[in-house]
Amino acid sequence: MEIMEPFGKCTIVAVKLQNGFIITESNVCLDPESYNKELGIQICVERxxxxxxxxxxxxxxxxxAE
Structure with missing residues (x-):
């Protein structure tokens, strides 16, 4: 799992599955003062x-169907 935090108010999580497929999700808050990295990761992982x-x-x- 790769985690990025651009702009101090955004969390991006990328996960590479066993077959090589990559899924990414992001979460952004409006105010950098209320940014919570752990909560952002939790939301992205759930998505x-x-x-x-x-x-x-x-x-x-x-x-x-086949």
Missing amino acids: IKNRIWELESYKQQSLL
Whole structure:
């Protein structure tokens, strides 16, 4: 997992899956004073997990349709 923090109020998380596919997510707050890195990472990771489930569901549905 790679984590970037551009502009002091944005969190970007990139995850490389076992098959080499890369998923990225970002989270931005309006005020740099209220920026929380750990919360940003937590939100991004949860979004990535949801995207993986969505991709896996698509894969399974495609296999069933064949």
